[in-house]
Amino acid sequence: MCSPMTKPKRYCIIGAGPAGLCTARHALALDDNPEVTVFEQTQQIGGLWNYTDNTGQDHNGIDITCMYTNLQTNLVKQGMGYPDYTIDEKASTFVRIVDVAKQLHGYVEKHQLEKVIKFEQQVVRVTRNFQHNMWDVLVKDLPNDRYHDYQFDFVLVCNGHYSSPVIPDFAGRETFRGRQLHSKDYRRSEHYSDDRVLIVGGGHSGVDIAPDVALHASRTILSHRSKDPLHTGDRVIQKPEVAKIIPSGAIFVDGSYEDVDVIIYCTGYRYSVPFISIDCGVAVHNNAITPLYYHCININQPTMAFIGLPFNACLMLMMDQQARFCLKFYSGAKKLPSREEMFAAWQRDNTERETRGLTGKLTHMLAGDLQQRYYDDLAQIAEIDSLKPVLAKMHADCINSKRQDVNFRSYEYQVIDDENFLKIKIPDNNNNAAGVA
Numbered sequence: 001m002c003s004p005m006t007k008p009k010r011y012c013i014i015g016a017g018p019a020g021l022c023t024a025r026h027a028l029a030l031d032d033n034p035e036v037t038v039f040e041q042t043q044q045i046g047g048l049w050n051y052t053d054n055t056g057q058d059h060n061g062i063d064i065t066c067m068y069t070n071l072q073t074n075l076v077k078q079g080m081g082y083p084d085y086t087i088d089e090k091a092s093t094f095v096r097i098v099d100v101a102k103q104l105h106g107y108v109e110k111h112q113l114e115k116v117i118k119f120e121q122q123v124v125r126v127t128r129n130f131q132h133n134m135w136d137v138l139v140k141d142l143p144n145d146r147y148h149d150y151q152f153d154f155v156l157v158c159n160g161h162y163s164s165p166v167i168p169d170f171a172g173r174e175t176f177r178g179r180q181l182h183s184k185d186y187r188r189s190e191h192y193s194d195d196r197v198l199i200v201g202g203g204h205s206g207v208d209i210a211p212d213v214a215l216h217a218s219r220t221i222l223s224h225r226s227k228d229p230l231h232t233g234d235r236v237i238q239k240p241e242v243a244k245i246i247p248s249g250a251i252f253v254d255g256s257y258e259d260v261d262v263i264i265y266c267t268g269y270r271y272s273v274p275f276i277s278i279d280c281g282v283a284v285h286n287n288a289i290t291p292l293y294y295h296c297i298n299i300n301q302p303t304m305a306f307i308g309l310p311f312n313a314c315l316m317l318m319m320d321q322q323a324r325f326c327l328k329f330y331s332g333a334k335k336l337p338s339r340e341e342m343f344a345a346w347q348r349d350n351t352e353r354e355t356r357g358l359t360g361k362l363t364h365m366l367a368g369d370l371q372q373r374y375y376d377d378l379a380q381i382a383e384i385d386s387l388k389p390v391l392a393k394m395h396a397d398c399i400n401s402k403r404q405d406v407n408f409r410s411y412e413y414q415v416i417d418d419e420n421f422l423k424i425k426i427p428d429n430n431n432n433a434a435g436v437a
Contacts, residue, residue: 006020006033008033008035009034009154010034011027011036011156012089012123012126012137013038013039014038014126014155014156015038015039015157015159016047016117016119017045017159018047018129019047019159019308019323020047020159021045021105022307022320023156023319023326024256024321025107025113026110026323027294029278030328030331031330031332031335037118038118038120039117039118039121040071040115040121041060041120041171042119043058046101046104047162048335049066050066051069052064053109055181055187060122066184067097067177068187068209068226069097069188070189070212071208072366072409073095074208075315075398078093079391080100080315080316081103081317081319082316085103085106105347113139118139119131120143121139122140123138124139124147125137125138126304127182127277127280128277128280128281130152134177135152136150137150138150138400147426150247154305155303156306156307159272160275161309163269164272165182165187165267165269166265167182168267170244170245170300172247173245176247176249176263177248178261178420179261180262186209186261187219187382188215189216192213192216192217192262193216193217193392194262196218196249196258197219197220197221197223198221198250199220200224200265200267202223202265203266203267206224206266209234209264213264219258220237221236221239221260222230222236222237222239223240223242225241231406236393258415269290271284271287280298281300286359286360286363287361294374294378294381295322297326298337299343299346302339305322307326310324310365310366312364312366312371313366317408318374318375322383323389332350347412371395372389375392388419397413397421398413411425412426
């Protein structure tokens with residue numbers, strides 16, 4: 001243990017969502033003498049899982065982003081909890097918002113994390129103080145409209161994927177007479193009763209929201225670029241990509257058109273770290289943050305890390321492992337590789353990704369065998385526990401099932417051992433509710 005005279009290591013954690021919470025927990029547990037501060041710009045923990053009916057901006061002018069009321073996850077619950085605090089065993093395999101929120105609040109209580117979280121505090125700027133080898137962090141106290149300067153030894157960015165929505169710049173979009181919104185502002189299917197609704201985007205959100213909207217809309221159209229039909233149920237009409245928006249609806253690339261009342265853009269998000277200054281040593285380009293050692297540690301300034309960037313993964317378990325990976329080095333328990341070694345590892349990953357077509361917005365995707373390899377590499381390098389192979393296998397099976405069957409949630413998944421699982425059909429299928437990963 002450190003002596004009473006030892007200066008504490010100061011950790012800045014940006015965001016109190018799932019990534020920020022487990023990072024704070026491990027900073028407190030793995031370092032002998034930590035001083036941990038979590039800055040959260042809203043009033044609650046949980047990030048996307050902090051549900052509200054409100055849309056637009058909150059009372060402090062912060063954009064509101066959350067899941068929607070009928071959400072049922074499209075990932076198995078075994079991959080969504082933390083290693084030491086799992087989703088309720090009594091919950092179904094595909095859990096709802098209330099289950100995840102309950103788990104996150106329980107996790108905060110168990111590890112007494114609220115004492116280190118500063119709510120309604122917006123990180124405005126992070127710059128490198130080269131003279132003192134520290135991080136200067138400017139924070140706005142939102143309720144009091146004041147700014148405060150802090151200094152930290154380490155900065156861990158945990159602000160999530162879903163704060164900066166992407167909306168296609170279709171020709172004629174400004175002429176549309178109806179309502180237009182991004183999926184981040186979608187809440188309840190009842191809000192679209194008797195409407196004709198066009199949903200743009202065939203990813204997770206589009207495929208999940210379309211059948212939810214169809215429960216109340218008079219006509220539901222899903223526009224996507226997939227060559228094959230998507231499994232969205234027989235109440236959703238599928239169309240190719242939008243060619244042009246017109247005042248009454250949309251014209252598609254095959255020449256057909258639809259008159260609609262509402263357009264919902266399920267077209268994803270871009271990584272957004274507007275508070276990062278240029279001297280931090282990372283760049284955001286083509287929706288990727290580089291250069292990072294194993295998609296988390298800033299190679300140029302290794303006392304900065306990003307938790308939760310990879311996708312197509314076991315969400316909270318991966319975030320937890322990344323936090324343990326970084327904290328193993330930051331706590332001094334293990335020496336960080338040299339800049340040259342980290343850069344070489346990053347280049348090897350880039351080379352493989354180029355051959356697989358995983359560049360640009362797919363830079364942080366853990367496709368196929370990359371998922372388990374990633375977990376095992378982190379474990380081997382930092383000498384920490386990996387994730388059991390059964391978790392990645394269930395994740396892959398779940399994603400494949402979703403592509404083939406709109407009723408993929410009509411199965412329960414049960415872990416048998418570290419490698420194997422059971423997939424059991426639920427006799428009475430009441431699992432058509434929508435959800436996103």
